[in-house]
Amino acid sequence: MKKNYIWFILVILIFLGKFFWRTTEKEMNILDLDQDEKTGLVYIKDSKKLFTGIGKTYYESGKLETICRFKDGVLEGNGISYYESGKIKLTFHYSKGSINGPTKSYYESGKLETEKNFIDGKLDGSSKGYYENDKIAYEENYLNGKLNGNSKFYYENGNLKAELFYKNDMLDGTVIEYLEDGKKTSVSNYKNGKLEGENLSYYKNGNLYIEANYTNDKLDGDIKVYKKNGDLDYIAPYKNGKPLTAKKLKASDDMVDEISQDLREILGDDIKITVKEESSLEDEK
Secondary structure, rough: HHHHHHHHHHHHHHHHHHHHHOOOOOEHHHHEEOOOOOOOOOOEEOOOOOOOEEEEEEEEOOOOEEEEEEOOOOOOEEEEOOOOOOEEEEEEEEOOEEEEEEEEEEEOOOOEEEEEEEEEEEEEEEEEEEEEOOEEEEEEEOOOEOOOEEEEEEEOOOOOEEEEEEEEEEEEEEEEEEEEOEEEEEEEEEEEEOOOEEEEEEOOOOOOOEEEEEEEOOEEEEEEEEOOOOOEEEEEEOOEEOOOOEEEOOOOOHHHHHHHHHHHHHOOOOOOOEEEOOOOOOHHO
């Protein structure tokens, strides 16, 4: 009986010790801490003592903004950021001064906004974002801090907005963009972050608008522009990124301005072309 009593006392003492340690953990305003610019270590201001405890930041209103933990001058443990309303904004975890593990951010309504994963301060693995209606907004994949693999973006109604493929943080492969109703708006091809090959743009009715080709990120070959009904309208040839003479089918007034404006909208502001009028494509052959 006496032995059991001693064990009971020991358990109580251990429990009280843990409780006492938690409740006496030092808490300080981040403004009362200093960080060494060279080492990154955090000290209690006006002392040489490395900080261990809880650091806090506050809104101008005085309401709590962020709680983070330090051990021997480096961030260590779980942290939370709050909206001024007191609702949770972000949850995160630090290990040896680097953000590690899952982080989640929330809308002020409490709905999940993003979820990401870090390893040694770098994004790694699946990263997802959500609309406030709980529909997914995007999903990406990271490896050692760089985008790798498929990325997808969505409209708020759940329809696909764009799909991309990354390799070592650079676009590599086919990029497809969609209208909210599901129709394609563009198809582009990339290699090592540069446009390579066929590049297509579409009208809202689904018909092809502009067909272009790139070599090493430069326009190369004929840019073909189509009317909404699908008929070929004009051709603007390029070579090594430089414009040649555009050939308009069934020429009309103010042709140069019309073509230049169309191409600027799709291909950029530096488009400069001259136009050679043609009654039909067959006459040029």
